[in-house]
Amino acid sequence: MIFYTPTKKSTLRLTSVATINNDYFDKCSPPVTCDPKAKYRTVNGSCNNLQNPNWGAALTPFYRYMDPVFSDGISAFRLQSDGSPLPNARNITLTMFQDSLRICDYKNNELLVPWGQFITHDTAYSPVRSVNSSFPAALDHCQDKNPPTECKAVIPLSPDDPVYGKKNLTILKFMRLITSPAYNCSLVPDTVLNKNTHYIDSSNVYGSDPDVVNQLRLFSGGQLLYNTIKKQEYCPQDPTKVVKKGNQTQVTIAFLAGDVNVNQNLGIALLQNLMLRFHNYIANQLQIAHPLWTDETIYQETRRIVAAVTQIITYDNFLPIILGEKYMNEYGLNSETNYDPTIMPSMAQEMTSGALRLLHNIIPAKLNYMNENYTTYEVEEPSKSFLRPDTLIGNVDGLIRGLTETPGREPQSSYNNLISNIVIEIPSINTTGFDLLSYDIQRGRDVGLPPYTKMRSLCGLPQAKSFDDLSDYIPSKLDLLYYIEN
Ligand code: HEM
Numbered sequence: 337m338i339f340y341t342p343t344k345k346s347t348l349r350l351t352s353v354a355t356i357n358n359d360y361f362d363k364c365s366p367p368v369t370c371d372p373k374a375k376y377r378t379v380n381g382s383c384n385n386l387q388n389p390n391w392g393a394a395l396t397p398f399y400r401y402m403d404p405v406f407s408d409g410i411s412a413f414r415l416q417s418d419g420s421p422l423p424n425a426r427n428i429t430l431t432m433f434q435d436s437l438r439i440c441d442y443k444n445n446e447l448l449v450p451w452g453q454f455i456t457h458d459t460a461y462s463p464v465r466s467v468n469s470s471f472p473a474a475l476d477h478c479q480d481k482n483p484p485t486e487c488k489a490v491i492p493l494s495p496d497d498p499v500y501g502k503k504n505l506t507i508l509k510f511m512r513l514i515t516s517p518a519y520n521c522s523l524v525p526d527t528v529l530n531k532n533t534h535y536i537d538s539s540n541v542y543g544s545d546p547d548v549v550n551q552l553r554l555f556s557g558g559q560l561l562y563n564t565i566k567k568q569e570y571c572p573q574d575p576t577k578v579v580k581k582g583n584q585t586q587v588t589i590a591f592l593a594g595d596v597n598v599n600q601n602l603g604i605a606l607l608q609n610l611m612l613r614f615h616n617y618i619a620n621q622l623q624i625a626h627p628l629w630t631d632e633t634i635y636q637e638t639r640r641i642v643a644a645v646t647q648i649i650t651y652d653n654f655l656p657i658i659l660g661e662k663y664m665n666e667y668g669l670n671s672e673t674n675y676d677p678t679i680m681p682s683m684a685q686e687m688t689s690g691a692l693r694l695l696h697n698i699i700p701a702k703l704n705y706m707n708e709n710y711t712t713y714e715v716e717e718p719s720k721s722f723l724r725p726d727t728l729i730g731n732v733d734g735l736i737r738g739l740t741e742t743p744g745r746e747p748q749s750s751y752n753n754l755i756s757n758i759v760i761e762i763p764s765i766n767t768t769g770f771d772l773l774s775y776d777i778q779r780g781r782d783v784g785l786p787p788y789t790k791m792r793s794l795c796g797l798p799q800a801k802s803f804d805d806l807s808d809y810i811p812s813k814l815d816l817l818y819y820i821e822n
């Protein structure tokens with residue numbers, strides 16, 4: 337172990353006041369036996385913490401800073417103080433986030449977004465309950481006059497919605513997340529389990545369960561399985577993903593990787609492919625340096641290096657931009673290799689369903705492909721390639737150059753039009769598009785995130801008793817949406 341126990345603990349650390357964090361571990365977690373001398377991480381993340389072997393493992397719940405708030409104490413969305421439902425999520429987007437400015441961030445390039453998403457997909461995956469058909473066309477029946485219970489969480493649209501009104505859509509097909517009973521563990525209130533390992537351990541490259549891990553290995557030279565297209569190495573094609581178009585079965589590119597969202601957009605597909613190439617490059621080098629090493633040894637040593645590099649990029653390059661140097665120093669995150677076994681390592685529900693999604697605000701509206709002279713040879717709207725990363729083929733270098741040389745987007749009080757109106761609109765598979773911000777708002781309610789005013793007090797900000805007290809971080813207009821007590 338290169339880690340040592342810290343001599344000095346940050347006094348600023350946010351203290352959890354939740355009462356339910358042990359419930360899963362007390363009632364449901366499977367027994368595990370760890371080998372204290374094991375050199376490599378386990379597939380599902382168990383045994384990283386020898387005192388609490390299940391901490392941080394795949395299929396364990398997200399950590400809670402505060403207990404969830406549901407109106408029935410179990411799973412129903414919370415209500416306003418007068419007992420009325422919370423404001424319609426789409427209405428919040430339309431009222432608060434329709435600024436038409438587009439402010440560039442000249443300090444950071446567009447790579448910030450894919451890297452953020454890459455470590456998100458390493459540390460979190462919360463699948464939705466799909467009803468009688470798979471994402472994303474499910475819930476068509478919710479448009480009927482008397483919709484059944486699974487439609488309760490959909491987001492109703494107003495006929496004069498500026499985007500969806502014209503398409504005659506009456507709902508956004510929001511689905512609730514899978515909760516613990518799906519894994520034979522009855523917990524109250526509703527508890528969501530993370531399907532990926534919570535650690536930054538490159539589980540999005542390798543997989544969080546043994547079947548996926550084995551499916552992705554070549555079992556020769558420590559290599560990951562790859563697909564050669566036009567003489568270049570890519571992630572393998574997912575045999576289950578065949579996109580149908582009319583009567584003809586048209587196979588498009590659908591990569592297979594350790595995380596299921598590898599194809600969601602070009603940026604994430606790019607990084608997944610880069611990491612596959614990086615793994616296979618390192619494995620080759622290790623094989624040359626150690627001709628007697630077995631496939632297993634090369635694979636595990638390479639996996640260790642890839643995960644370490646991912647952690648270094650995250651702590652040295654990504655987090656200082658997101659948190660700022662001041663916080664990095666105060667929280668001891670600068671070039672320190674502390675390991676404190678008393679800290680629960682799991683991703684927090686408040687992060688994955690709330691705070692971490694702040695980067696949705698800076699998703700770029702255009703991607704540039706650049707040639708070796710750094711001139712743009714093609715511009716792509718990201719929405720054209722959601723779930724269809726075909727244009728990556730032959731353009732890996734061009735996209736890296738484009739992402740590196742194009743300024744990012746400053747956080748601002750609007751979302752890029754694609755994100756607030758179109759995300760994943762694919763007529764051939766009958767998906768009509770949605771508003772990611774509305775989903776982010778509704779997701780917070782789905783998992784019972786406590787009200788912002790409570791979370792903000794926990795984070796040390798002054799207690800807010802009126803909308804004016806929120807103006808330090810939130811622009812006015814909120815009072816147009818919520819019930820105000822006299
Ligand atoms: C083009 C870029 C991106 C797109 C299209 C995208 C889209 C999405 C979508 C559709 C969801 C599911 C929403 C729901 O049903 O609740 C989601 C979840 C999420 N996104 Fe993004 N996202 C992008 C980039 C990012 C970035 C850069 C970050 C943060 C650094 C991020 C953080 C998250 C998190 C934490 C979740 C929840 C993960 C989970 O618990 O499963 N996303 N995103």
Ligand SMILES: [Ca+2]
Pocket residue numbers: 458459532533534535536537538539540
């Ligand atoms: Ca992980």
